Amino acid sequence: MAVKVITDSIKSISVWMGISIHVWIVAEEDGVTLVDTGLSFMTSSILKEIDRMNAGPLKRILLTHGHSDHVGGLKKLLRTHDVPVYMHAKEIPYAEGDLAYPGKERAYAHVEKGLLQPLPVTAGKNGELAAIGALIPYFTPGHSPGHTVYYHDKERVLLAGDMLNAKSGRIIPARFTPDPEMAMRSGSDILRRLDPERMEVCHGGTVFRPAGQLDDLEEGLKQAREAEARLQARKDSKKRRH
Numbered sequence: 197m198a199v200k201v202i203t204d205s206i207k208s209i210s211v212w213m214g215i216s217i218h219v220w221i222v223a224e225e226d227g228v229t230l231v232d233t234g235l236s237f238m239t240s241s242i243l244k245e246i247d248r249m250n251a252g253p254l255k256r257i258l259l260t261h262g263h264s265d266h267v268g269g270l271k272k273l274l275r276t277h278d279v280p281v282y283m284h285a286k287e288i289p290y291a292e293g294d295l296a297y298p299g300k301e302r303a304y305a306h307v308e309k310g311l312l313q314p315l316p317v318t319a320g321k322n323g324e325l326a327a328i329g330a331l332i333p334y335f336t337p338g339h340s341p342g343h344t345v346y347y348h349d350k351e352r353v354l355l356a357g358d359m360l361n362a363k364s365g366r367i368i369p370a371r372f373t374p375d376p377e378m379a380m381r382s383g384s385d386i387l388r389r390l391d392p393e394r395m396e397v398c399h400g401g402t403v404f405r406p407a408g409q410l411d412d413l414e415e416g417l418k419q420a421r422e423a424e425a426r427l428q429a430r431k432d433s434k435k436r437r438h
């Protein structure tokens with residue numbers, strides 16, 4: 197288990213399971229917010245680190261989405277900490293097993309019913325997601341139908357879940373993603389809009405000034421798509437000739 201100081205008020209806790217899995221603890225005025233819960237065996241380390249942070253008790257849990265590597269510790273955490281758990285309203289039926297995640301044949305309950313609350317929305321007519329403490333949630337579908345990232349505006353850190361992945365400080369497209377184009381669009385839109393100082397992803401860690409990487413990344417993906425289209429065209433014309 198590795199603990200990393202991100203900023204004055206944010207730390208990450210991670211394990212390596214062939215890929216890294218990160219969760220984040222954020223010191224707030226009234227206590228601590230946990231973003232994602234990782235796998236259940238991470239729970240005691242998470243709670244120990246919250247104690248060590250000396251910023252008060254765990255107050256709430258925010259979830260980026262309902263995949264098992266993000267909600268795996270929830271049940272154990274709630275056994276000793278009766279705190280509200282928030283997730284985007286669109287994600288809840290998938291997490292609770294009423295709907296099958298896109299690309300999956302069967303619905304599966306990753307979270308017991310009755311534990312999740314929809315992220316509150318603001319009163320305005322656009323119904324934007326309301327800030328919770330220092331974190332502002334943003335809806336970023338693609339990796340999952342209700343995927344949400346959390347932005348620490350004051351410290352300019354984006355806690356990005358699986359919206360994108362990273363490798364050695366570079367953004368890479370999110371793996372295990374049924375709609376990679378939508379995920380990429382969500383990612384580049386929010387990074388250009390917020391221009392965070394750093395992005396923290398669940399699988400891959402830190403990316404500094406991620407918006408500055410987008411042009412290169414998009415160009416690379418475009419070239420890969422074009423190469424694939426050329427290959428397909430060649431295959432098709434060969435088929436026609438035979």
Ligand SMILES: [Zn+2]
Pocket residue numbers: 261263339358
């Ligand atoms: Zn995921």
Ligand SMILES: [Zn+2]
Pocket residue numbers: 263265266358398399
């Ligand atoms: Zn994940």
